[in-house]
Amino acid sequence: MWNGAHTAAMATITPIHRPTIFCTFGFTITAIKLPLRRRKWKPRQIAVSSARLTQPNTFLSVSLSNLGPNDEHPQLLPNTSEEDFVVVNFYHFVFIEDPEAEVAKHLYFTRDLDIHGRVYLNEQGINAQYSGPSKHARAYANWLREDPRFSDILVQVSPAINGHAFPKLKLRYKPSLVQLEGDFSHLPLLDPSKRATPLTPSEWRERLETMNSNRDTNYILLDIRNGYEWDIGHFQGAQRPTVDSFRCTSFGLSETKDAASDPLANVDKEKTKVLMYCTGGIRCDVYSTILRERGFQNLYTLKGGVSNYLKDEGSEQWVGNLFVFDSRLSLPPSAYNPEAGSCRTPQLSANNAFARCYICTSQVSLLRHRNCANLDCNLLFLCCKECVSELRGCCCSECTSSPRLRPVLPGPQRYQKWHIYRDFQQEQPT
Ligand SMILES: [Zn+2]
Ligand SMILES: [Zn+2]
Secondary structure (H helix, E strand, C coil): CCCHHHCCCEEEEECCCCCEEEECCCCEECCCCCCCCCCCCCCEEEEEEEEEEEECCCEEEEEEECCCCCCCCHHHCCCCCCCCEEEEEEEEECCCCCHHHHHHHHHHHCCCCCCEEEEEEECCEEEEEEEEEHHHHHHHHHHHHCCHHHCCCCCEEEECCCCCCCCCEEEEECCCCCCCCCCCCCCCCCCHHHCCEEECHHHHHHHHHHHHCCCCCCEEEEECCCHHHHCCEEECCCCCCCCCCHHHCCCCCCCCCCCCCCCCCCCCCCCCEEEEECCCCHHHHHHHHHHHHCCCCEEEEECCHHHHHHHHHCCCCEEECEECCCCCCEECHHHCCCCCCCCECCCCCCCCCCCECCCCCCECCCCCCEECCECCCCCEECCCHHHHHHCCCCCCCHHHHCCCECCCCCCCCCCCCHHHHHHHHHHCCC
16 A cells, blocks of 8 residues: 655656556556646656645555756755746856857757757857746746856746747747847947846835935936836836837937937936936847936836746835746746735826727726737737627727638737638638
8 A cells, every 4th residue: 555655755746658667676656647738648757746645545646856967956846846837037148159059969969858949049148038838937947047157047947828938949040139110239238337237126125115205306217118018017216118019119329309208308417416327228238328328327227027027026116027938928926926915006097008998998808918919900909898898909090801710819818810800700601
């Protein structure tokens, strides 16, 4: 009989007709329950961390623990099993002498890993967002950290909602690590002194508390993201950015810019303290080097961005959800920090754009964008329940009569490829 004395037993899973565990002490289990999720069976060594007899002598429920080679960074993945899908984000500015060779090395290492996402490398470093079973996702990040050039990267992990958060893996050379108009290969990204001063999440919270209680008015809080990201969540006191794409961000760059749309217009570049933030930190690091070149002296950024802040500080000083650039689109603070309290919704004034339906401007309860059901429009917009049902998931009435109309998405998933809807329609009797 299996009991507590055997809970650290070694076992090998063999891919035969039905998963079977052969244990070192001669016990064979022919039916097991495993959190497999889209993985193929491969023979492998596992550690049986606990076992429970659910039906006398016939059925055992076994939970597994990771025996992989990468347990030196367990803090990467709190409360996830190796089969749970996670999303990993990291970036690092470092000189890479031969980026094409580096790409080849990464492609070789990841060839058998089940990871999907965007990994871009160039002479200035790496920028990566990808999803996968946590064992695979962690293996890649840990492999990278074994290289001294990348040993201190901040790897951020969050739970995936429904398997992969990206359709496939794109791992390649890219001339620019972030989308920003113009050629920035000349920017001194590799020199930390040319960027904003990074603040830890707790230092950031203290500054915001000071700023928001009007104890120091010499601050400007700059949301460096897109307007639609601000619409579902932002730091208290941050103005809605007047940009629809970070690529076009030009805060503080033009002498003649309209002060109403540019929070950095007419500020004292030497005295004003600019607190800038973005999702994961990379946009601020890049943009702050541009602002430094333009004479801004007191630039501060949030280390690791909002995602790192929510993990460490919860939803203090934060309002709403965090927009993310993968199929999840929106994450509550509790995704990063289960202890985080429910997010506060501010008192909305009539001209406050936060959490407003794009169509009728009423307040939305679900802080999550959707794509227009018209494939040829595909606009990402925030929409109330009533407008979703009235316009069948479209952004406007014109889109409802489009030839490539997809069915309304019922929940927080993304649309599938068009041919799936097209083929389905063609199979329907006319
Ligand atoms: Zn509406
Ligand atoms: Zn549309």
